[in-house]
Amino acid sequence: MKYLSFLAAFLLAAxxxxxxxxxxAKNLPEGAxxxxxxxxxxxISYQLKNGLKLLILEKKFVPTVSFTTMFKVGNVDCVQGKTxxxxxxxxxxxxxxxxxxxxxxxxxxxxxxxxxxxxxxLQEEEHKLNPNAEKVKxxxxxxxxxxxxxxxxxxxxxxxxxxxxxxxxxMNAMTSLDYTGYVVQLPADRLEHWMIIESDxxxxxxxxEFYKERSVIMEExxxxxxxxxxxxxxxxxxxAFVSHPYHNPIIGWMDDIANLTRTDAExxxxxxxxxxxxxxxxxxxxxxxxxxxxxxxxxGSWKGGPVKDEVRIIEPQQNAEKKINVFFPAQPALRIxxxxxxxxxxDMPALIMASEVLSNGKTGRFYKNLVEGKxxxxxxxxxxxxxxxxxxxFIVAAAPKAPFTNEQLDEAIMxxxxxxxxxxxxxxxxxxxLNNYEADMxxxxxxxxxxxxxxxxxxxxxxxxxxxxxxxxxxRKVTPEQISEAAKKYxxxxxxxxxxxxxxxxK
Numbered sequence: 258m259k260y261l262s263f264l265a266a267f268l269l270a271a272x273x274x275x276x277x278x279x280x281x282a283k284n285l286p287e288g289a290x291x292x293x294x295x296x297x298x299x300x301i302s303y304q305l306k307n308g309l310k311l312l313i314l315e316k317k318f319v320p321t322v323s324f325t326t327m328f329k330v331g332n333v334d335c336v337q338g339k340t341x342x343x344x345x346x347x348x349x350x351x352x353x354x355x356x357x358x359x360x361x362x363x364x365x366x367x368x369x370x371x372x373x374x375x376x377x378x379l380q381e382e383e384h385k386l387n388p389n390a391e392k393v394k395x396x397x398x399x400x401x402x403x404x405x406x407x408x409x410x411x412x413x414x415x416x417x418x419x420x421x422x423x424x425x426x427x428m429n430a431m432t433s434l435d436y437t438g439y440v441v442q443l444p445a446d447r448l449e450h451w452m453i454i455e456s457d458x459x460x461x462x463x464x465x466e467f468y469k470e471r472s473v474i475m476e477e478x479x480x481x482x483x484x485x486x487x488x489x490x491x492x493x494x495x496x497a498f499v500s501h502p503y504h505n506p507i508i509g510w511m512d513d514i515a516n517l518t519r520t521d522a523e524x525x526x527x528x529x530x531x532x533x534x535x536x537x538x539x540x541x542x543x544x545x546x547x548x549x550x551x552x553x554x555x556x557g558s559w560k561g562g563p564v565k566d567e568v569r570i571i572e573p574q575q576n577a578e579k580k581i582n583v584f585f586p587a588q589p590a591l592r593i594x595x596x597x598x599x600x601x602x603x604d605m606p607a608l609i610m611a612s613e614v615l616s617n618g619k620t621g622r623f624y625k626n627l628v629e630g631k632x633x634x635x636x637x638x639x640x641x642x643x644x645x646x647x648x649x650x651f652i653v654a655a656a657p658k659a660p661f662t663n664e665q666l667d668e669a670i671m672x673x674x675x676x677x678x679x680x681x682x683x684x685x686x687x688x689x690x691l692n693n694y695e696a697d698m699x700x701x702x703x704x705x706x707x708x709x710x711x712x713x714x715x716x717x718x719x720x721x722x723x724x725x726x727x728x729x730x731x732x733r734k735v736t737p738e739q740i741s742e743a744a745k746k747y748x749x750x751x752x753x754x755x756x757x758x759x760x761x762x763x764k
Contacts, residue, residue, distance in 0.1 A: 284546040291545075297726050300712065301545045308533025308563065309556055312712045312722055313545040316705060320445040321426075322541030323705035326455065327713035330529035331435040332507045333568055333646065338516075341474065341509015342525050344432040345517055348470050350439065351416055351430070354461040357454070358415045362463070368407035369465065373519045375400040376468065380516065404468065411465055419454065423447050427706055432507055434644040436718050442706055445542035449551055456555035459530055467519040478511050488585060489592045489756055493652070494643075496581050497594045497754040501572040503649055531561025536717035538709040572596070572648065579754040584761040589663045590656040592756045593670070595748050597641065599648035600719060605641070606731040607743035608651060612641040613690045614682045614740060615653075615673065620689060622673050623655070633661045633669050645718050650754075651747060663757040678744045681737035691733065 285291065289303040301313040335342045355362045379396040382388050420428055420441065428441040443451055481487045491506045498504035508514070539548050575596055598604050616623045616638040623637035635656045643649035657666040716722040 284544075286546065286549055289545070289549055292723075296730075297723055298708075300722060302722070303549050303552075305532065305553060305557055307557065307559055307561070308531075309552070309559065310536040310716060311549065311552055312536060312538045312716060313543065313548050314538075314540045314708060314712070315543055315545055316540060317542050318703075320542045321442055321705065322445050322448060322451075322539060322543050323427075323442045323709045324440065324451055324455070325538040325540075325706070325709035325713040326439045326459075327536045327538070327710075327717040328437045328529060329435075329534050329564070329646075329717050330437055331433050331646075332505055332509070333434050333502045333644070334529065335502070335505070335509070337502070337505075338513060339521055340505040340513045341507075342517060342521060343437055344508050345471065345474060345514070346522055346525055346530075347430045347432045347437050348474060349464050349467065349522060350458065350462070352463065352465045352470070353412075353416050354457045354463055356457060356461065357419070358412050358465065359463065360410050360412050362410075365407060365410035365463075365465065368403060368410060369463075369519070372400065372403040372407050372468075375403055376518060377520065380518065407465065416454075416458075423450055434503055434507060434649075435646045436714065438710065438713065440706060440710065442541075448543060448548065452551045452555040456559065459535075460556075460559045462526055462530065464519050464522050464526070467522060471514065471517060474508065475511065475514050478508055478514060481508065485585065485587045485590060485758060488583060489590060489654075489758055492581055492583050492756045493592045493594050493650070493754060496579050496756065497575070497596070497650055498572055499575075501570050501647065502568060503572075503644060503647065527561075529564060531564060532556065532559045533561060534564040534717075536713045538713035538716075540705040540709040540712070568647065575754070576751050578750045581754070581756045583756060583758045585758055586760050587758065588656065589760070590758045591654075591663045591667060593653040593655075593667070594643075594650035594754045595652075595752050597648055597651045597747060600642065600645045602648075604743050604746065606728065607735050607739040608747060609641045610687065610690070610732060610735045611677065611740045611744050611748070612639040612651065614677060614686055615639045617690050617693065620686075620693075622677070623670070626673060627655075627666070627669055631669065632658060633666050634658055637666075637670065645714075663759065667755060667757070674744060674748050678741055678748070681741040684737060687735070687737065687740075 285301065286303075289301055291299055291301045293299070298314055301311075301315075303311040303313070305311070330343055332340060332343050352358060359365060375396055379393065379400060382392055382396065424444050424447065426442040430437070430439045439455075441451070487506075494506070495504050509517075537552070597608060613621070615621055618624065619629070621638075623634070623639070627634040627637045635658050637653070637655035640652045640654070643652060653670060655666055655670060657663055711725055712722045715724040721727075
């Protein structure tokens, strides 16, 4: 996620928030609350008995409604050896249910069970020190037949076709280190259609075409191995995090993906895809009372207990600078990561503003001094956080402009950071950063999808939908001196991991 838009979200509180939720508040059912504090939008909150959280914001500007379903499960929740399972499940969530994409589910269920039994038997044999080649061949033949039978019972792409007929816009899903989200926008009169489809989707999930999709993701992984950005990011995270699962790539390691099974995914689904682990944000031309009524009607029977946060690994303090050289046939580039204290830490607002001073567009110091001034860099930018749930990394991304090298650009970047430590920024620099984003905020307010994503992420992942508005107040209180102190405390050499990508020498 580009951090420029993330900070824009922090500044939503800076402008008036037009909402037509007030009249509907009179008809809200027991347990629903509407925010009346003028610092925040009139979001209506409601929690079903099964723990599913609803956030509703009525906006009558256009007759559309945006839906965001956010689950607190990302690659950080995948156990070692099963990395990529969260991303795999995101793909599988479009494969339908017991009724959708199904021609005859009772027969399909038996076919899928037969397929999985053969997969597990084949996997066990192939992992032996001396696998029986003849047995492996026979199992593969039987598996091909079982998969063919299961595939014959699928109503292909029914889920997508239904949404297309309903007039969907922007239907998508995303997996991060911290979360998995599902989004779509529909005409306002399709509210109940969405409730029917999505409640069925997550209550009656069917993991069909699992091994075909696994092959698709393996190919995606192979294609990513030629993507310079992914290579740099994976190398940086793997080196910077010694023990915390943030060191694993979102898509997963290739060998892990190759060995994921439908059984693994079923256990993952049963554990994390439960109502108490989800927030649904509904933003647009809706009647909040009707949203709550329909949610109770269709999602109320969704079963599942509470989810415990089991990632208790604390990354040990880094006390030595790390430098990694990656040799790849591409133009040189670099990534630098400094461990940050985490989203909830009181130093984070100052560190966010430090990042903006360094790389807030063309007025940022990196651009002014390294791209435009010394003409050493093709680009240079910083991002104060990699992820939200646990302490992660403050990242600097840059690429040298010929004839300069990675090492020379790295030295110049370090010089800019040292200057920030020694000389606090001027107040006008901070005012300009905040003023720029007020304009961006107004644009973002026009997007139901953007607001829905902000609400759902803040509630389900950080714990409070008001987070971005509260953070905006903290950002405005940050002083120039606090920014320099944050840079001194965290942007240090012992706390630094640097990855240099260089083309290999010709033989």
